[in-house]
Amino acid sequence: MGRSPCCDKVGLKKGPWTPEEDQKLLAYIEEHGHGSWRALPSKAGLQRCGKSCRLRWTNYLRPDIKRGKFSLQEEQTIIQLHALLGNRWSAIATHLPKRTDNEIKNYWNTHLKKRLTKMGIDPVTHKPKNDAILSSHDGHLKSTANLSHMAQWESARLEAEARLVRQSKLRSNSPPPITTTTTTTLNKPMAPPPLCVDILKAWNGAWASNNGIGHHESPTSTTVSYNITNAVENNASFKEEGNIEDDGKRLVSEFKQGIENAISGLSDVPILPMEIAWPTQESLIRVDHDDDITENINDQHVPSGNFVENFTDLLLNNSGKADRSPSDGDQESCDIAGAPLPMGSASGYFEDNKNYWNSILNLVNSSPSHSPMF
């Protein structure tokens, strides 16, 4: 016995919404709030299931939705966040005010993904597709896959931790349930922000502060994980002390400090930002699955995060335009599918990493304090 679809009930309408239905839904929510979605359709006089109503509201009718073409800034943000978060559209959407996860997902699938693919970039890993071809060592392929896999796990774990803390914050910080027009859904854009960036902060803060010269440890190491976990737990503990505001400021400040440390310490500390990391053949010697520690991974110059930044710029600069001539290439460039890509040569590596972190820092700084970012 499988679970029966929510719209199985006879008489429930499916398919496109009519203006009349929209009007009914809008009017009801404006007056009563959505309350229980399951109960809403009958109360609002709609022959729809609650799920359909919720989707219609969150993806289309909500008054705080911005429609229309995505700006260059938004495109850049999506690409960067996708490199960081993967297909976690809701998480990405929280950093793009007034855009829904569905809209972002659609835009990615119909525009950005294709653009990346055309340029020879794997839209999943944000790495050049011929990376595999360039590498003749199976071991390297394995290691790359392992690293990517590991990064995904770590990313998922961080997301889970962030969610936990967010829940704690929400519970301790949110006013009692509102039964008027300002429902929880209506409040969504104003809700306390997700903490995935806080986690990044913790990550980078811990990473930068705990990794001095010669301290080569993967960001997925237990040390860093411990610090992140502590940060998360400390963060959660603040709810009891009513210091959420201060805590938030502290976290933001630490995040920025972490990135700044990372930037200033680039010559000493190779940065390996999760799955955006783009290990070279030499940089990856072995990935230890048992303890999640990557050995030797940081002993080499790793042209990593800069790739996203450079690539994003390239994408935006080239969107819909002819490819640049390789002759005006930056330093050493690699022509992939006709598109010269700055590959982060050894000479430009540190500068490129700096660019990457600056870009993330800009992203953080450019978010208003009340934005979903913080």
Next chain:
DNA sequence: AAACTGCGCAACCGCAAACGC
């Protein structure tokens, strides 16, 4: 002008997490 093709996007589906009793 009709048929075909590709694209964009709203909406659906099903799983899993969160919630509440």
Next chain:
DNA sequence: TGCGTTTGCGGTTGCGCAGTT
């Protein structure tokens, strides 16, 4: 603590429209 219900999320589908043949 267990279990049923509700909600959120990400993947996928299908329809309508525009461009092309």
